[in-house]
Amino acid sequence: MQKIPISIKKYIDNNIAYPVALIGCRATAPKTSLDCCEYDLAIFSERVPGHENKFLRIGDHNIELIYISANPRKNIIATNGMIVAKDFVADYPFVASSPDGLSHQSFDYSNYANALTAFGKKAIVGSLFCYDKIDKVVSKSPILASMWLKISAYDFLEGILALSGYRPMPLHELNQIRNLNSEEQNISNGIKVALACIGIERATRSTISRSSSALLQLYSEDYDKELVIEKARHLTKLGMLPDCYYYLGKMARKVLVNKNATFCNSYSKLIQMSMDLSIDAPQIQKLQVELFRTAKKVLKNYRRITAA
Incomplete structure (x- = not known):
């Protein structure tokens, strides 16, 4: 213990x-x-x-x-x-x-699996809802479209973990995803697409440094901002750059997901740095479609399995 x-x-x-x-x-x-x-x-x-x-x-x-x-x-x-x-x-x-x-604790948590399943399905539905948000802004503001694409990817992966029986833990989430052994093709394909949306391959010390600095400003007066940055520094020190990159993006998602359009437009530069956002509109749209299709298949297939 x-x-x-x-x-x-x-x-x-x-x-x-x-x-x-x-x-x-x-x-x-x-x-x-x-x-x-x-x-x-x-x-x-x-x-x-x-x-x-x-x-x-x-x-x-x-x-x-x-x-x-x-x-x-x-x-x-x-x-x-x-x-x-x-x-x-x-x-x-x-x-x-x-x-x-x-x-x-020794509570009777027979409903834990049901709660986790409901949480997972809700997260994937949330990922699907980002499709229209991306469509609305991709031509005028690729930065915001890219932001919603990453948010969609984080929601999808969180949902996959929950549906697989794991409670998502932000700092450890990328490692949890690595350890998933799913034989379901839609899930494995979805994970690859979602990680491509997030851009794990872009994890370098310089991008992490920029993201940390921008995130610190976005967090403003949030009580836990010091802890977030300390964790990022620790992961960087350990050489866990992909995990750090993923974690910082996840924390930026937490800050930005409920912000209105006025805020996002006013702080678009900080948002771009905090999430290391691409402004390649064709690539954004390509990944958007791939993630949307995969998320729909995962949700549909899961409903069919549980109904059976």
Whole structure:
């Protein structure tokens, strides 16, 4: 079992008056977590004024405090495999205790697979919706068309992972994709097309440096921007350039997906640098069609399998 460092446990005991659990890769995949990976602490309390998600550093450890519903069943995907750190025996008696005060959650997560499947299908549907967004801007603004193409590709890959039974983890997502062994031709073809849309082969230290700098400006006052950049630096230091490139694009997608046209047009240069966007309109349209067709086939085939 993953051990929570003493300094973090002490912080929890002295500063948090709610049930707390470790979630994320530190809980569910400690062997694959990197030194830069934060300890995600889920605080089970309905959010009230003054209780906001935040990033902090305790000793040598990065911590992210994440407030979620007091009913962990409402967050089945995020809390699956969590390690209880505080107060769960009293508040949730269906969770087993352990001598050291830590335990893996023992909820009945029979619905976890269903939740993951629903999440995966929604992500692929979201990828399909990007088709029209690309069409609307490709002639006037290839940069924004390229942005929506990459967003579509990230959504598609996230959906594929979820439908394959994996909870997507942004920092580790490219490695999760590498480790997929799908015999389904549509899925393997889709992965190749999506990675071509993202442009993994363009991963160099110079493009990563530009992307990091632009992303830092796009993040503005977001509480976790320091953590994002620290992770990018760590991956670069390890020579994991494709993973770093993929991760930065994924984080840019998080910032940009809900921005309106006015914002995107005003900050098009920053957006281009943050996602390392191509302005080759014919290539954008070619990849757009390939990804759209593949995503439709994957979704249709999956529905046929589940219906059977």
